[in-house]
Amino acid sequence: MRLAICAGPATTGKTAVLRHVARKLLSLGHKVAFLKIDVQYAEEDEQLAAELGIPTRKVYSGELCPDHCSVMVLGDALAWAAAAGADVLLVETAGLCLRCAPYVDGGLGLIVMEATSGMNLPLKVGPMLSLADLAVVTKIDRVSQAEREVFRARIGEVAPRVKVREVNALHGIGIDPIVEEVLAAPLAFEGMQLRGNPPVGTCTICVGKKDIGWQSHFGVVRPLDNQTFYRGE
Amino acid sequence: MIERITVTTGHGRNGEADGMERLELRMGDVVSIVGPTGSGKTTLINDIELFADGDTPSGRRVLIDGARPPAEYRHDPARHPIALITQHTTFLSDLPVGLFLSTHAKIRCTVASGAVDLVEESLAFANQLTGEPIEAHSRMTELSGGQTRALLIADAAIICSTPIVLLDEVENAGIHRTRAIELLRRYRKIFIFVTHDPRIALLSDYRVVMKNGRITAVLHTDEAERIFAVKVSRLDDAMSDLRDRLRHGMRLDGTELRGLA
Numbered sequence: 001m002r003l004a005i006c007a008g009p010a011t012t013g014k015t016a017v018l019r020h021v022a023r024k025l026l027s028l029g030h031k032v033a034f035l036k037i038d039v040q041y042a043e044e045d046e047q048l049a050a051e052l053g054i055p056t057r058k059v060y061s062g063e064l065c066p067d068h069c070s071v072m073v074l075g076d077a078l079a080w081a082a083a084a085g086a087d088v089l090l091v092e093t094a095g096l097c098l099r100c101a102p103y104v105d106g107g108l109g110l111i112v113m114e115a116t117s118g119m120n121l122p123l124k125v126g127p128m129l130s131l132a133d134l135a136v137v138t139k140i141d142r143v144s145q146a147e148r149e150v151f152r153a154r155i156g157e158v159a160p161r162v163k164v165r166e167v168n169a170l171h172g173i174g175i176d177p178i179v180e181e182v183l184a185a186p187l188a189f190e191g192m193q194l195r196g197n198p199p200v201g202t203c204t205i206c207v208g209k210k211d212i213g214w215q216s217h218f219g220v221v222r223p224l225d226n227q228t229f230y231r232g233e
Numbered sequence: 234m235i236e237r238i239t240v241t242t243g244h245g246r247n248g249e250a251d252g253m254e255r256l257e258l259r260m261g262d263v264v265s266i267v268g269p270t271g272s273g274k275t276t277l278i279n280d281i282e283l284f285a286d287g288d289t290p291s292g293r294r295v296l297i298d299g300a301r302p303p304a305e306y307r308h309d310p311a312r313h314p315i316a317l318i319t320q321h322t323t324f325l326s327d328l329p330v331g332l333f334l335s336t337h338a339k340i341r342c343t344v345a346s347g348a349v350d351l352v353e354e355s356l357a358f359a360n361q362l363t364g365e366p367i368e369a370h371s372r373m374t375e376l377s378g379g380q381t382r383a384l385l386i387a388d389a390a391i392i393c394s395t396p397i398v399l400l401d402e403v404e405n406a407g408i409h410r411t412r413a414i415e416l417l418r419r420y421r422k423i424f425i426f427v428t429h430d431p432r433i434a435l436l437s438d439y440r441v442v443m444k445n446g447r448i449t450a451v452l453h454t455d456e457a458e459r460i461f462a463v464k465v466s467r468l469d470d471a472m473s474d475l476r477d478r479l480r481h482g483m484r485l486d487g488t489e490l491r492g493l494a
């Protein structure tokens with residue numbers, strides 16, 4: 001099974017990119033399945049099923065970090081996609097947790113960023129960018145060529161290893177090179193691992209304690225003036 | 234050195250094919266693209282800048298010196314031979330002008346030491362085209378529409394310094410466009426102007442006419458038009474003069490138009 005996991009901030013164009021990628025893959029004779037992971041609301045699965053007639057699903061991560069949720073469900077999702085007759089699984093995550101990245105060591109990890117966002121976005125998205133294989137820059141139709149080039153350079157400063165591809169996802173311009181990367185990536189395999197090291201430790205806020213101030217909490221805590229430390233047993 | 238660009242036949246919005254075998258642009262050509270609003274002018278120059286390969290809505294392909302351009306042209310800005318001055322009149326980049334230009338200069342310029350000079354040179358160029366000067370410490374997002382266009386033109390001419398320059402409606406946004414064209418034409422390049430302006434169109438060697446997303450004709454500027462161009466320029470200078478007086482709070486009394494009759 002081929003696998004592409006697509007992360008990125010909300011409304012950057014993840015669905016718009018995957019829609020064109022799926023369409024191109026279908027035209028090349030591949031069978032595509034689509035999974036959307038979101039925190040509380042998503043309708044991409046219905047849209048893409050209706051437009052492209054492909055098997056789609058969604059899961060709501062609810063209490064879990066969406067990236068953690070994708071780790072939990074990915075095994076099942078690959079089995080589901082295979083049972084549905086697909087040879088490529090496209091996963092769109094919400095990408096809200098900027099400490100984690102959902103990419104695994106099989107398949108392609110791609111982050112979608114919009115050229116219209118501030119020049120500091122590449123500095124803010126952490127492992128979601130640095131652990132990706134490919135950074136897709138959308139909305140190039142909305143900015144000047146000079147801004148596109150400077151935005152690309154900002155990505156290169158943070159993540160020199162990550163390939164950058166620019167697209168206009170509204171008109172599907174620049175999609176072919178992304179499809180080539182999806183098809184060139186290593187296949188998904190039994191026993192895949194998450195890339196990089198997820199941040200360790202939870203805190204009492206994670207389990208629902210709402211008091212303000214670190215003095216009320218245990219586990220990994222953080223005062224304003226000091227670094228994070230561990231409080232408790 | 235690039236000698237020519239070829240645009241192969243694509244189609245318009247309703248699928249009707251472009252009305253030419255192929256469009257050949259040669260080094261040193263000055264070309265205009267004309268047509269009603271929404272006729273696909275911007276789309277055509279975007280096809281060129283992106284080296285379309287049948288993967289854009291028009292289905293056109295772009296060749297450089299008769300062959301598919303190498304992938305690095307698209308993926309490495311230092312090697313991209315085209316500078317595109319888009320129709321945008323606002324920047325979305327939240328950087329100070331100086332930092333933006335020096336970052337761009339580092340990408341485009343292979344000799345890193347030259348980057349500082351390029352920034353100053355670009356600002357000086359841009360400030361010849363605007364009314365109120367642009368300062369290195371201003372934020373890009375604060376610039377006016379005219380300042381934005383002036384900076385884009387300066388950036389293309391000095392920092393990009395490419396053999397091919399595409400300009401989308403330079404006449405808009407109140408910059409000194411005659412001065413811009415004069416400054417630009419000192420360099421030997423392929424210039425493609427998207428324009429609604431008769432003066433710019435008549436300055437060109439030929440013009441590509443568009444309608445409903447397709448190329449309908451290529452008109453070479455003929456002898457009669459070249460002679461007429463002198464009159465058009467005079468008329469245009471008189472209009473610029475009027476605009477300038479208006480900008481500087483003066484009264485208009487018609488004396489500006491005297492030499493025209």
Ligand SMILES: Nc1ncnc2c1ncn2[C@@H]1O[C@H](COP(=O)(O)OP(=O)(O)OP(=O)(O)O)[C@@H](O)[C@H]1O
Nearest residue numbers: 244245246269270271272273274275276290291446
């Ligand atoms: N060959 C084509 N096939 C399909 N759609 C096209 C084609 N050419 C242009 N379009 C679409 O038509 C719309 C208008 O085109 P474009 O922006 O290029 O017009 P324009 O001539 O630059 O207009 P303006 O003078 O207002 O700047 C765009 O949405 C574009 O995607």
Ligand SMILES: Nc1nc2c(ncn2[C@@H]2O[C@H](COP(=O)(O)OP(=O)(O)O)[C@@H](O)[C@H]2O)c(=O)[nH]1
Nearest residue numbers: 010011012013014015016138139167168169170
């Ligand atoms: N102009 C432009 N709009 C885009 C582009 N890509 C996406 N959009 C628009 O941005 C909005 C959000 O896109 P969507 O794919 O839903 O983002 P997601 O939340 O990351 O999945 C939609 O209105 C898209 O049409 C692009 O390249 N250019």
Ligand SMILES: [Mg+2]
Nearest residue numbers: 014015044092
């Ligand atoms: Mg989406």
Ligand SMILES: [Mg+2]
Nearest residue numbers: 274275320401
């Ligand atoms: Mg236009």
Ligand SMILES: [Zn+2]
Nearest residue numbers: 065067097100
């Ligand atoms: Zn997380």
